[in-house]
Amino acid sequence: MNGNALKVIPLGGLGEIGRNMMALEYGNDIVVIDAGVLFPDAQTMPGVDFIIPDITYLTRNKEKVRAILITHGHEDHIGALPYVLADLPVPVYSSRLTHGLITVKLREHGMLKDARLNVMEPHFPFSVGLFKVEFFRVCHSIPDAMGIAVTTPLGTVIHTGDFKIDHTPVDGRSTDFASLALIAEQGVLLLCSDSTYAEVAGYTPSEQVVGEAIDRAMGDAKGRVMVATFASLVSRMQQVIDAAVKHGRKVAVVGRSMIGNSKMAASMGYLNVPEGTLISLNEARKLPHNEVVILATGAQGEPTSALVRIANGEHRDVEVVKGDTVIISASPIPGNETVVYDTIDNLLRQGAHVLYSKIALVHVHGHASQEELKMMLSLVKPKYFVPVHGEYRHMVAHAGLAKAMGIPDDNVFVLEDGDILELDQYGGDVVGRAPAGHVFMDGQRMLSNRARAGDEAARAAVPAAASAGADGVVEVLLFVDRRNNIIVTPPGIVTSGFVPLEESQELLEKVSENAQIPLERRPKRGVDWDNVRDEVAASVSVFLYEETGRRPAVVVKIEDA
Numbered sequence: 001m002n003g004n005a006l007k008v009i010p011l012g013g014l015g016e017i018g019r020n021m022m023a024l025e026y027g028n029d030i031v032v033i034d035a036g037v038l039f040p041d042a043q044t045m046p047g048v049d050f051i052i053p054d055i056t057y058l059t060r061n062k063e064k065v066r067a068i069l070i071t072h073g074h075e076d077h078i079g080a081l082p083y084v085l086a087d088l089p090v091p092v093y094s095s096r097l098t099h100g101l102i103t104v105k106l107r108e109h110g111m112l113k114d115a116r117l118n119v120m121e122p123h124f125p126f127s128v129g130l131f132k133v134e135f136f137r138v139c140h141s142i143p144d145a146m147g148i149a150v151t152t153p154l155g156t157v158i159h160t161g162d163f164k165i166d167h168t169p170v171d172g173r174s175t176d177f178a179s180l181a182l183i184a185e186q187g188v189l190l191l192c193s194d195s196t197y198a199e200v201a202g203y204t205p206s207e208q209v210v211g212e213a214i215d216r217a218m219g220d221a222k223g224r225v226m227v228a229t230f231a232s233l234v235s236r237m238q239q240v241i242d243a244a245v246k247h248g249r250k251v252a253v254v255g256r257s258m259i260g261n262s263k264m265a266a267s268m269g270y271l272n273v274p275e276g277t278l279i280s281l282n283e284a285r286k287l288p289h290n291e292v293v294i295l296a297t298g299a300q301g302e303p304t305s306a307l308v309r310i311a312n313g314e315h316r317d318v319e320v321v322k323g324d325t326v327i328i329s330a331s332p333i334p335g336n337e338t339v340v341y342d343t344i345d346n347l348l349r350q351g352a353h354v355l356y357s358k359i360a361l362v363h364v365h366g367h368a369s370q371e372e373l374k375m376m377l378s379l380v381k382p383k384y385f386v387p388v389h390g391e392y393r394h395m396v397a398h399a400g401l402a403k404a405m406g407i408p409d410d411n412v413f414v415l416e417d418g419d420i421l422e423l424d425q426y427g428g429d430v431v432g433r434a435p436a437g438h439v440f441m442d443g444q445r446m447l448s449n450r451a452r453a454g455d456e457a458a459r460a461a462v463p464a465a466a467s468a469g470a471d472g473v474v475e476v477l478l479f480v481d482r483r484n485n486i487i488v489t490p491p492g493i494v495t496s497g498f499v500p501l502e503e504s505q506e507l508l509e510k511v512s513e514n515a516q517i518p519l520e521r522r523p524k525r526g527v528d529w530d531n532v533r534d535e536v537a538a539s540v541s542v543f544l545y546e547e548t549g550r551r552p553a554v555v556v557k558i559e560d561a
Contacts, residue, residue, distance in 0.1 A: 004153075004154075004424060005026075005154075005422040005423060005424040006024065006025070006026050006152050006153075006154045006157075006189070006190075006422070006423045006424070007023075007024070007025040007026070007420055007421065007422055008022070008023075008024060008157075008190065008192075008386060008415075008420075008421040008422075008423065009022065009023040009024075009025065009057065009418075009419070009420050009421070009434050010022045010023075010388065010415055010416075010417050010418070010419065010436070011023060011053045011054065011055065011057065011058075011417060011418070011434065011436050012036065012038070012052075012053035012417055012436065013034070013036065013076075013388060013389050013417070014388055014389075014390075014395065014415055014416055014417050014419075015390075015391060015392045015395070015416050015417060016038055016391060016417075017038070017076070017196065017389075017390065017391060018036060018037060018038035018039060018051075018075075018076035019036055019037060019038035019051060019052065019053055019076065019080070019438075020034040020035075020036040020076055020077050020388075020389060021033070021034050021035050021036065021053045021055075021080070022034065022159070022192065022388065023057070023058065024131070024150055024152065024157060025061075025064065026130055026131070026152050026153060026154070027130060027153075028063075028064050028129070028130075029064060029066055029128070029129030029130045029131060030058070030061060030064040030065045030066060030129075031065075031066055031067050031068075031069060031128050031129070031131055031133070031150060032058065032065065032067070032068045032069065032090075033068075033069050033070075033071065033148060033150075033159050034068075034069075034070060034071055034077040034078075034161075035053070035068055035070070035077070035078065035079075035080040035081045035084045036053075036074070036075065036076035036077040036078060036079050036080055037050040037051060037052055037075055037076060037079030037080050037441075038050065038051040038052075038076065038438070039051075039075075039076075039300060039302075040440075048440045048441070048473065049441055050075075050079065050441050051438045051439060051440055051441065052079070052080040052083050052084075052439045052441055053080060053084075053436070053439065054435045054436055054437045054438070054439050055084055055087060055088065056434070056435040057434035057435055057436075058084075058087075058088055059087050059088065062087075062088060065088055065090050066090065066091075066128045066129040066131070067090055067091045067092070067093055067128045067133075068081070068084070068085075068088075068090060068091070068092045068093070069092075069093050069094075069128075069133060069148050069150075070092060070093065070094035070095075070098050070102070071098075071145060071146050071147065071148060071159070071161030071162065072095070072098055072140055072142055072144065072145035072146060072161055072162060073094075073097060073098040073100075073101035073102070073142055073144070073232050074141075074142055074162070074230070074232050075230075075232060077161075077162075078094075078098065078101060078102055078105065079105075081102060081105065081106065082105060082106060082109040082111055083439075083441070085106075085111060085115060086111070089114065089115075089116070090116070091116040091117075091118055091128075092115065092116065092117050092118065093118045093120050093126075093128075093133070093135075094117070094118070094119070094120065094146075095119070095120060095121075095122075095135065095144035095145075095146050096119050096121075096144055096268065097142070097143050097144035097234065097265065097268065097270050098144055098146075099117055099118075099119045100264045100265065100268050100270075101232055101261060101264070102115075102117060103117065103264070104257075104260045104261060104264050108260075120135050121135070122134075122135045122136050122137045122146060122176065122179070123135070123136065123179055130152070130153060131150050131151065131152055132150070132151040133148065133149070133150055133151075134148070134149045134151075134183065135147070135148055135149075136148075136149065136176050136179050136180050136183065137173055137174075137175065137176040137179070138160060138161060138162075138163035138175045138176070139163060139164055139165065139166045139169050139173065139174050139175045140161070140162045140163055140164065140366040140367075141162075141207065141233060141235060141236070141364075141365070141366030142232055142233060142234055142235060142366070143170075143171040143173070143234055143235060143270050144270075145161060145162065145163065146161060147159060147160045147161050147163060147180070148161065149183045152189070154189055154423065154424065154425070155187060155188070155189025155190070155383070156183065156186065156187065156188050156189055156190075157188075157189060157190045157191075157192065158180075158183070158184070158188055158190070158191050158192070158380055158382070159192045159388070160191075160192065160193045160194050160376060161194065162194050162196070162366055162367055162389060163175055163194055163366075163367070163368055163372075163376075164204045164365075164366055164367055164368045164369075164372055165203065165204070165368060165372045165375065166204070166206045166207055167206065168206045168207070168208040169206070169207055169235070170207050170208075170211065170235035170236075170238055170239060171235060171238075171270070177375075177379060180379060180380070181379055184379060184380045184381065187383075188380050188381065188382040188383065189382065189383050189384060189423065190382055190383070190384045190385070190386060190423060191376070191377070191380045191382035191384070191385050191386070192386045192387075192388045193373065193376055193377070193385070193387060193388065193398065194367055194368060194373075194388065194389045194390075195373075195387040195388060195389055195390035195394040195395045195397070195398040196365070196367040196389055196390045196394060197365060197367040197368060197369050197370075197394070198369075198370065198373060198387065198390065198394045198395070198397040198398035198401065199370075199393065199394060199397045200369040200370060201369065201370050201371075202369050202370065202371055203369055203371050203372060204364065204365060204366075204367065204368060204369045204372065205361075205364045206364070207235060207239075207364060209361055209364060210236070210239060210329065210361065210362060210363060210364055211239040211242065211243070213360060213361045213362050214227070214239050214240060214243050214327060214329070214362060215239075215242075215243040215246065215247075217325060217327055217355055217360070217362070218243045218244065218246075218247050218249070218293070218325075219243075219246075219247055220325075221290070221325040221353075222290060222323055223289040223290055223321070223322075223323030223324050223325065224289040224290070224292045224293075224294065224321070224323070224324045224325070225244075225249070225292070225293045225294070225324075225325045225326075225327065226293070226294040226295075226296060226307070226310070226318075226324060226325070226326045226327070226352075227240050227293065227294070227295050227296070227326075227327045227329060228296050228297065228298045228299040228305075228306075228307040228326070228327070228328050228329065228330070229295075229297075229299050229328075229329040229330055229363075230297075230299060230300075230330060231255065231257035231258045231260075231261050231297050232261060233329075233330075234261070234262075234265045234270050234271060236329050237262055237265070237271060237295065238271055238272065240293060240295055241271065241272070241273055241277060243293075244277065244293045245274055245277055248291065249290075249291050249292060249293045250276075250277060250278075250279045250283070250284065250287060250291060250292060250293070251277055251278055251279070251293045251294075251295055252278075252279055252280060252281050252283070252284040252292065252293070252294050252295070253278065253294075253295045253296075254281065254294055254295065254296040254297070254306040254317075254318065255296050255297035255298070255305060255306040257297060258295060258296065258297045258306070262278075262295075281294075281317045281318065285317075289321070289323065289324075294318065296310070298310075298311075298343070299328050299329060299330035299340075300330060300339075300340060301339030301340040301342065301343045303339075306318075307326075307328075307343060308339075308343050310347075311343045311344075311346040311347045311350075312346060313350070319350075320347060320350035320351065320352050321350075321351065322350075322351030322352075323351070323353075324351070324352040324353070325352070325353045325354075325355065326347050326352045326353070326354045326355070327354075327355045327356075327360075327362050328340070328343075328344070328354065328355070328356040328357070328362070328363075329362050329363045330357070330363050331357045331363055331365060340356075344356060367389075370401060373398060373401055374401055374405060377401065377402055377405045377407070378405060382407070383411060384407075384411045384412075384413065384423060384428055385399070385402040385407050385411065385412045385413070386412075386413050386414075386415055386421070387399050387402070387414060392414075392416070395414050395415075396414055399412045399414050410427065411427075411428070413428060413430070415430070417436035418433045418434050418435065418436030418559070418560075419433065419434075420432040420433060420434055433559075433560050437477070437557065437559065438557075440473070472495060472550075472552045472553070473495065473552055473553045473554075473555060474493065474494075474495050474511065474540065474544065474552045474553070474554050474555070475493070475494045475495070475554075475555045475556075475557060476491050476492070476493060476511070476515050476536055476537070476540055476554065476555070476556045476557070477491060477492035477493070477494065477557050477559065478491055478492075478515075478519075478532075478533075478536070478556065478557070478558045478559070479492070479559055479560075480529070480558055480559070480560065481560075482529070482560060487516075487519055490512050490516065491511075491512045491515040491516060491519075491536070492512070493508040493511045493512050493515075495508070495552070507547065507548075510543070510547070511540055511543065511544065514539055514540055514543040515536050515539065515540055515556075517539055518532065518535035518536050518539050519532065519536070529558050532558070533556045533558055534556075536556045537554045537555075537556045540554050540556075541554045
């Protein structure tokens with residue numbers, strides 16, 4: 001590879017919503033931007049709590065990794081840090097609130113003592129190896145969100161993080177376009193910009209409308225009000241507290257992560273909580289229902305969250321009564337729709353009045369729509385453009401906007417996780433692949449990772465799940481040469497919660513053989529790999545049921561060799 005080239009290596013977050021991680025490499029230096037988790041589809045991945053990036057490329061180049069830079073404190077950007085830092089104990093740089101959220105997370109994992117956490121203010125440049133780094137403020141659905149400018153020997157890379165343009169944000173801090181313009185004046189080599197809502201025309205609504213909707217709902221409620229949102233969504237917590245104070249209600253916080261984050265945010269001044277507003281659940285039970293608000297986790301239907309346990313009648317301290325109003329202040333993450341709507345159904349069955357994003361304006365997303373994305377492109381005027389953070393169709397839509405704004409087609413790169421993009425003074429090209437598969441986690445335990453069939457060392461390093469719920473997960477990994485339409489190695493098989501690995505070798509070898517049957521029927525040319533994926537999944541599912549009488553979720557992944 002060209003020693004004078006800048007390598008851009010997404011390890012997560014491209015082609016999916018979550019698991020955000022990107023590496024920038026020049027010579028002997030690597031900086032990493034974000035380290036997030038992906039929440040699984042509960043229907044097809046039972047027993048999997050979350051998914052983290054495969055950091056094999058980083059651990060292979062451990063001596064080059066200088067730092068991890070964090071854009072903001074949402075789980076899809078910080079959730080993997082405890083697992084990444086275990087293998088890469090490098091300094092972490094973030095804004096003040098993000099630092100607080102990371103501190104809570106690492107303390108829970110017993111990793112705070114050895115962590116090298118650094119609080120950075122916007123517009124105070126610092127050096128990391130050959131790179132100069134400067135944070136700049138952006139508006140998102142959480143306070144203290146930042147974009148990052150990384151100056152390399154070839155030029156400046158701007159990574160927006162998640163952002164939108166909100167002129168009336170809850171914390172009063174809008175995207176700092178003036179400072180961004182000053183950075184861009186020197187010329188920008190590459191812009192990596194948030195693509196999550198690149199298909200949506202116009203502008204994203206302000207957070208202010210959500211505050212108004214919550215206020216109205218609380219004023220109309222005759223009984224108790226429960227609000228479910230993300231534990232890291234501090235701005236939404238503030239809106240709930242403001243409405244509660246206005247309507248003479250006390251607030252009880254439920255859920256370990258929500259309790260920890262709210263205490264931290266209040267102590268750091270990010271939550272304004274009048275004295276006496278927050279009470280315990282025991283105190284809440286003694287008050288009339290029309291004087292109580294419960295703030296809880298579970299907006300995404302997470303099985304162990306407070307709201308789901310309440311909806312299922314399994315919560316130790318809270319049960320739904322007729323007259324309760326439940327506000328779900330979040331939009332379902334793709335893949336979570338079924339479990340979220342199951343939760344809503346269960347709340348309705350118990351007599352609750354439920355408000356959610358499809359029927360009430362109780363949530364707006366924190367991502368820029370098309371006009372805001374165009375404004376970012378117009379201001380930065382990058383030489384090269386890489387859309388990030390979104391499913392593939394979102395990134396393609398964003399790439400189309402960039403081309404319409406005058407960036408040459410050859411300078412726009414729609415990448416996928418694992419692509420190694422090289423940029424130099426002559427142009428850019430994808431020159432290779434890095435491992436970038438999913439690593440499945442059950443709590444703090446790894447269920448499975450990307451491993452090829454026959455790789456005993458990799459298998460031995462992966463603990464089996466005692467139970468993954470239902471009949472577990474079987475992942476089939478196909479490593480292909482798309483140019484020549486061939487399968488490079490026999491299919492790799494990894495399980496979680498299906499059968500213990502020490503008992504499964506013979507069965508997994510049969511599964512691998514069975515997975516090859518549809519592959520042998522594929523045409524020599526014009527292979528539709530999506531059809532191949534479906535046929536392999538169907539074949540393996542039938543085989544496993546006939547062989548074991550069980551129906552695990554079969555996930556087929558196709559990766560370039």
